[in-house]
Amino acid sequence: MNLEKALDRLKEQGYKYTGKREMIVSLFAEEKRYLSAKDVLTHMQKEYPGVSFDTVYRNLSLFTDLEILETTELEGEKKFRFSCSTPHHHHHLICMECGKTKHIHACPMEHLGTPFDEEFSVTGHKFEVYGYCADCKNNSKANV
Template sequence: MNVDQALSLLKEEGYKFTGKREQMLSVFAEEKRYLSAKEILAALQADYPNVSFDTVYRNLSLFEEMEILEVTELDGERRFRFHCSTDHHHHHLICLDCGKTKQVHACPMEWISGRNDEEFEVTGHKFEVYGYCAMCSDNKSVTS
């Protein structure tokens, strides 16, 4: 997903184009990592000093509902990033410091599917691995 694709999708679904929405989406395009609503609010405040947390969160929820953004939870807080552009099934490694992600193409469901209980129908799954990217890990070593 990118800004133009997201704005086109919003337009197709009848949502208004606003500068705030475009700027929110631009932040995700620039950062390429999971971001909290607080980080998005901070990024908008230079151009929109009166923007509220509710406005930011409402738009993030809309973007999630429209599958423009993916969501995860880190440290008890919802974090968002652009929905992956790839159509193939994958999961993510997520850095706990900077929020950057890396795709993982292996899926534990392949193992689980072969052992699936016939009394349980799987309708979806999510697999994320948390840790520290090389840069953040190096920074931790230097500060320790």
């Protein structure tokens, strides 16, 4: 996903184009990592001091519904990042310190074969590996 595609998708789905929405999408275009709603709120308050957490969270939820953003949960908190524009199926390594991600091109589902009975139809899956990137692994928090 990139800024232009994200804003186009918003317009195509009939949602208003606002400065606040553009600012949120621009932040994710600049950041190549997962961000919390609080991170987004802090960034937004520089230009929009009266913006509420509810406004930020509603827009993050909307962008997730429109598949502009994808989510994960790190340490009990929902985090967001731009949806991958990589056309092939993949999963992620996610740094728990800085939120950076790296693609995993192997899929564990391929190794499971077909363990599912006729009463269960898989419609999707997500595989994430959490740890610390090379830049963060020397951080005291990562060495605990």
